[in-house]
Amino acid sequence: MQVAIVAQRDNDRTAGLAADIRDRLREAGVSVWLDDATAGRLGVDGRAVEEFGAADLVVSIGGDGTFLFAAHGAGDVPILGVNLGEVGFLNPVRPGEAVDAVLAQVRQFRAEGSLRTRSRPRLATRGDGWTLPPAVNEVVVQGRRRGHGGGAELTVRIDGSEYARGHADGVLVATPTGSTAYNLSEDGPLIHPGVSGFVVTGMAATRGMPPLVVDARSTVSVSVDEGTPAVVVVDGRIREPVDPPTEVTVEIGDDPIRTVGPTSDFFEALEKLD
Known part of the structure; x- marks a missing residue:
């Protein structure tokens, strides 16, 4: 079995926990990779996260x-999320329980040859001659800058029917997982993880563009109209500049993220948003 570990950067505590998990896994006869940054902090060789798609567990x-x-490096490899003492939506395992939680997955893999996983949807995004990596949280189509003099002229269509048109800082499309993140800061609604759908939220739209939850089978198209250039951003990390006129299509993709281990209580995790 191959386990890959990614720890929060520039954090001695997470690097130390990564080392503890690595050592216990090696004692159990498991091969372990550390991401480059964590390995560097520990003074050992590491691997690029982009290589972690070859692991059995991240x-x-x-x-x-x-x-x-x-997640962007793991592809469809199952992920076990460990938090820093505060229960998160994606990281339900507490630090003191991390070693046992990882070893439980090793036993599961050895007993059955696979892991019992849960799926969360990711968003697929494409445009004129390009596609972007799947989004766990959200895809944003926005002007190159926000606020006065920024934004873009946008038209939003749901399954081909026009929903909204006008000037806005941008349009945000979020999964249920992402509804608790950037979407919430833009006054979008929370979506329970059990809901089969995703949300379209306008960002400082000059005309009416109330948030809209759509069916998981829907296709959202955002047209960038007239002369203002825009940018498409995936999970706040990956950016694709686009020039008008152009259309960006967002829908639930075929590649969900897969998680393992205990689940977090959605409503308990909401408390950290207060």
Whole structure:
């Protein structure tokens, strides 16, 4: 079995926990990779996260940002999220329980040859001649800058029917997982993880563009109209500049993230948003 570990950067505590998990796994006869940054902090050789798609399990130690970083490298490899003492939406395992939680997955893999996983949807995004990596949280189509003099002229269509048109800082499309993140800061609604759908939220729209939850089978198209250039951003990390006129299509993709281990209580995790 091959386990890969990603820890929050520039954090001695997470690096130390990564080392503890690595050592216990090696004692159990498991091969372990550490991400480059964590390995460097521990003075050993590491691997690029982009290589972690070849592992059997990825362990993410840190906050949601670390999980997103791990997810973009892991592909469809199952991920076990370890938090820093505060229950998160993506990281339900507490630090003191991390070693046992990882070893439980090793026993599961050895007994059955696979892991029992849960799926969370990711968003697929494409445009004129390009596609972007799947989004765990959200896809944003926005002007190159926000506020006065920024934004873009946008038209939003749901399954081909026009929903909204006008000037806005941008349009945000979020999964249920992402509804608790950037979407919430833009006054979008929370979506329970059991809901089969995703949300479209306008960002400082000059005309009416109330948030809209759509069916998981829907296709959202955002047209960038007239002369203002825009940018498409995936999970706050990956950016694709676009020039008008152009259309960006967002829908639930075929590649969900897969998680393992205990689940977090959605309503308990909401408390950290207060």
